[in-house]
Amino acid sequence: MHKNFLDFSEKSILITGAGSGIGKATALYLSSLNAKLLLLDINEEALEGTLKLCNNKCDILVIDLSNSHGIKNTVGDKIKTFGTLDGMVHVAGIPYVSPLKTLNTDTVDKVLKVNTIAALELAKVFTKHKMYNPETPSIVFISSVYGLVGSAANVAYAMSKSALHGITKSLAIELAPKHIRVNCVAPGFIKTQMLDDVSGAFDEEYNNRLNQLHPLGLGEADDIAYGITYLLSDMSKWVTGSILSVDGGFTAQ
Secondary structure, eight states, rough: OOOTTTTTTTTTTEESSSSSSSHHHHHHHHHHHOEEEEEEOOHHHHHHHHHHTTTOOOOOEEOOOOOOHHHHHHHHHHHHHHHBSSEEEEEEOOOOOOOOGGGOHHHHHHHHHHIIIIHHHHHHHSSSSSOOOOSSSSEEEEOOGGTTTTTTTOHHHHHHHHHHHHHHHHHHHHHHHGOOOEEEEOOBBBBBBBHHHTTTTHHHHHHHHHHHHHHOOOOOOHHHHHHHEEEEEEEEOOOOOOOOEESTTGGOO
């Protein structure tokens, strides 16, 4: 008889960016699968809203992930009271649309701190002794199609996301002896508030072309949540160091 790989009743997962978008969708889906969740976000009100929709095994932590030095102690202390983790998903991210000539280095620094450096700091916490369940630990990073293909005025964001691909592959090898799997999901354009914010920087013609670049149309946050769930589940127990494109065909062209 086959095991039910979508039974997460014995799994505990940490999710960043859980207050909205892909992070929230992932939290709600995993909660529906009976997972125990530790939800992180900088927006306390949004985080509380997600918590209310989840099962009673979930907890929250309000944190600013741009404060790299604070991640170690704040998240580490919370895990000690919450309990060991089976998985970690770093969804939180900052978009930044700007051509090279107007790049603001302070903004670039913050984008890198949240999108990239936080991923490393969280992985350091997760992989410490007694922080993770040694049976089936899994780390999932969320990058972007712009970590795989080029886009004008996206150099800082693309840099922060393509870096996650290198991190994924290197950590997959480094952590394999501990049986910790490390993978990455590269979403196409998803119907979220972040997309609305970014789209506002372009004209209608560009936004129409953006839709046309996805043969299957723009995605829903749940589409990414399902990919994340696969990589967290035991269905993917032989998958590590992979970049899973969930992009409606964007990078197939």
